[in-house]
Amino acid sequence: MAKVVIFDGNAIMHRAFHALPPMTTPNGAPINAVYGLVSMLYKVIFDLRPTHIIFAFDRPEPTFRKRILKSYQAHRPEMDESLSPQFEKAHEIIQSFKIPIYSKAGFEADDVIGTIANMINKNILIVTGDRDMLQLVQGKTKLYMPGKGLSDATEYGPRETRERMGVPPEQIVDYKALVGDPSDNYKGVPGIGPKTAVSLLGKYYTLDNIYSHVSEIKESVAKKLIEHKTSAYQSQKLAKIVTDVDIDFKLGNAREWNLYNPGSEQVFKTFGFRSLAKRAQDIEQAKLKETQQNLF
Structure with a gap:
């Protein structure tokens, strides 16, 4: 049975960079985030046994969300100067594994991942540290979210999502429309926190229905909703992941992954990834053995 794993490349790179101590290539270039990314890839292959592997990354161009809100993500600090040059190296090693990478100018990796998930009727696991997804x-479709380090991870289906967020997956966009998102710098409805948002969505289910019944809601809460209605709907647009990005996607390409081949062997040497090269050989040998056994 096909099992598709989609990696949120940016989220995993950031997680790896902060989880691991500084490391350098033989030439002295920083490489710890790439090492962590590849280690996470190996863990996912070992734990989840995917048939198809895909990566998605953000692009440097402004996204459509910047047109909706100029201050979107404006307060985020500049990327660490030791991390930014590692993205090119991450692309290099992923491509050497024959794993397809997708991105789209004007959109975030989240939108590309959402689009791919919407296009295929397969068992999908999205590897990310981003709760928005x-x-x-x-x-x-489920999420596979690493913990604080890279050694542990939790799989999120509908039940686990509700336990963590207080609402089911289909209500998360409207939940964020109410509470906002400080990390992305949009406000939602100021004065409405998680407890009130969960209560409102529990009774009225959607943002539209909340506003349709605003006259029934406690006066102090209704006043905030009415005063900040524009912000609520703007936040809803910012929170919603796009699932129809125009990308040239071919699922078959995601099945061709091979961790140890002449191209990846050279990249392993360039980056000084001796132990990761050995593990790649072991994974490919185990994959070949499993394939041969399935023939009989």
Whole structure:
């Protein structure tokens, strides 16, 4: 049975960079985030046994969300100067593994991942540290979220999503429309916190229905909703992951991954990844053995 794993490349790179101590290539270039990314890839292959592997990354161009809100993500600090040059190296080693990488100018990796998940009717696991993507959980789609380090991870289906967020996946966008998101710098409805948002969505289910019944809501809460209605709907647009990005996607390409081949062997040497090269050989040998056994 096909099992598709989609990596949120930016989220995992950031997680790896902060989880691991500084490391350098033989030439002295920083490489710890790439090492962590590849280690996470190996863990996912070992734990989840994917048939198809895909990576998605952000692009440097402003996204459509910047047109909706100029201050979107404006307060985020500049990327660490030791991390930024590692993204090119991450692309290099992923491509050497024959794993396809997708991105789209004007959109975030989240939108590309949401689009791919929407295009295929397969069992999908999205590897990310970004809670925003819990809104994509449904049916055959789950999230696989690393913990503080890279050694442990939790799988999120609908039940786990509700336990963590207080609402089911299909309500997360409207939940964020109410509470906002400080990390992305949009406000939602100021004065409405998680407890009130969960209560409102529990009774009225959607943002539209909340506003349709605003006259029934406690006066102090209704006043905030009415005063900040524009912000609520703007926040809803910012929170919603796009699932129809125009990308040239071919699922078959994601099945061709091979961790140890002449191209990756050279990249392993360039980056000084001796132990990762040995593990790649072991994974490919185990994959070949499993394939041969399945023939009989």
